[in-house]
Amino acid sequence: MGLRRVAIVGAGLTKFYRYTQETPKELAYEAAKMALDSCEMSLTDIDCVCLGTAPDAFDGIHMNGEYLIDGAGAYKKPYMRHFVGGGTGVLSPIHGWFHVASGMFDTCLVVAEEKMSSAFPHPAGAFLTIFDHTTEQPLYPTLIWIFAIEMHRFMHRHGYTKEEIAQVAVK
Structure with a gap:
């Protein structure tokens, strides 16, 4: 039994700029909604959510993964958070790929969010x-x-x- 074939079927990206007024939760929501809309899916079609974020201290929010759960579409769904110093954005799609390729899930919403501009000092x-x-x-x-x-x-x-x-x- 090998790994299943996996495809990325949608994508969403918020505008990147310094000192955005949106909260990290709002940014995660906007990106997740754009991704789902781009492939004509909804949260009911999603089996699990993988969330990539900076370590808590970097975003200035304790238990950042738990804080972002509902904004990222992970409320009442299997959910796993990951972070890799400087490489979270690279690991995020790989993390989601493994969830589907393993056969555990048919669909996985991958959300990567980092807003480090709010924390001071940086x-x-x-x-x-x-x-x-x-x-x-x-x-x-x-x-x-x-x-x-x-x-x-x-x-x-x-x-x-x-x-x-x-x-x-x-x-």
């Missing part, structure tokens, strides 16, 4: 304080910087070359 500033104040903080490290350090260490420890890692990325 949560990304946390990355400036987790590194050495003399040697690293002046370089203004980011998540990409962190991932590069982790990958470099992984390559060094296991003896992989850049060419071998590039083959994985292309595959």
